[in-house]
Amino acid sequence: MNRDSNLYTIVYASVMVILVALGLALTSQSLRSYQKKNEDIDKMMQILRSVRVQTTAADAEATFKSLIKESYLVDENGKQVEGDAFSTDYVKAFASKEALPVFVASIDGETKYIMAMSGAGLWGPLWGYMSVNEDKSTVYGADFSHQGETPGLGAEITQSFFSKEFYDKKLFNEAGEFKSIAIVKPGKTAEGQDYVDGISGGTITSQGVNQMILTSMGGYIKFLTSQKQ
Template sequence: MNTNSNVYTIVYAIVMVVIVALLLAFTSGSLKSRQDANVALDKQKQILSALNVDLKGQDAAQLYDQIVEDGVILNSKGATLVTDKDQAFRLDIKKQAAMPLEERQLPVFIAKVDNTTKYVFPVTGAGLWGGIWGYIALDEDLNTIYGAYFNHESETPGLGAEIKNPKFQQQFAGKHILNENGEFVSVAITKNGAPAEGQEHIDALSGATITSKGVETMLLNSLGQYKAFLTHSVQNADEQAEEPMMEYIETIEQPNL
């Protein structure tokens, strides 16, 4: 073939474009797989952090598999749609939060820490400058907060960004999300430790009122999605104190899908 001809030039250009496109597609696919794995690992670390698990020098993925024993997907009425840890893990929480409440799929992660059962709930909301999110772990009574983890998209360093500080998160441990009547009320975040009527509270971040209120609203709205499950489960536990919670989850009436 005449390398100086127009035909050769066109064929050569087409071949090079195809080769480059294939290389880019392969590279993109490889990077996406790695990125997806990193996102999954980070999510596992966040859930473990809410469970107060020390990750220093540990294999987070292995710890997650050991500690998080199961997962369920509920609807807003508290009924179990799916019992599958991996499927619950893969749910897009932000996408679900944008849907009408009655259409949402709500994941719960069931873990075992120091031989006691913990339930982990994802939370998502808005701070001053962007999205905020995290996880809340409850004790087996589904009322007492065992641990909390929060993170943010773009809050102000030293102010709203302090929601990621363990000192802020540790304030939530031991707080109750139900009142004395077993009604869901969440937890208030107040300035200077001011009391909140009908709610337990923690101290707001100094100089970050809007972000602090964002966390408060996030907990109220996100945990509020599970209100039927939380209050029904507590009533069920009171009536049948010896019945394991997992048995309740597995035998709860299934919805007509």
């Protein structure tokens, strides 16, 4: 084949593209197990932060196994169903109203129930975990994550100063009615329910967190009220 011809150039470029694509595909496949492991470790760290436990990537798995005593899925009636809570696609589960994950932790001899959350912020998805005490109403801890909120503004939901605001807040009022926890502008209040201050300059993200807590915890109402009943 004439190396100066257009045909040669096209064939050569096509072969190189195919070889590079194959190389990238093989590399991605070979690294997939490591990527999955890192994703699992990150999820464990998020779940542990929701019960006020800070860990490193190196000891996250061991700490998770020692503190998380049980995990399961619950349906819309609050009943346990078959399935793997850890590997459940939370976004799909909330969107299609499928069974939701519950993790049971033992912290200083006390039982904490951890539930997942999924929502939307200004620039992308939000997610997180919220834990409650044995009364299934009083918040013990929370952790929030995001995909692309604005640094210094909406992205501040990941900071401990924000999650600590939720400590000891109530999901239900004294009459036993589910009220969620409102996110309000600093200086404002929410009548008839517990509330926390939103992120200054991150109004839309704060609204997204507010809606995420309302809808996500709302999906667990039957589970949360089962003990009371």
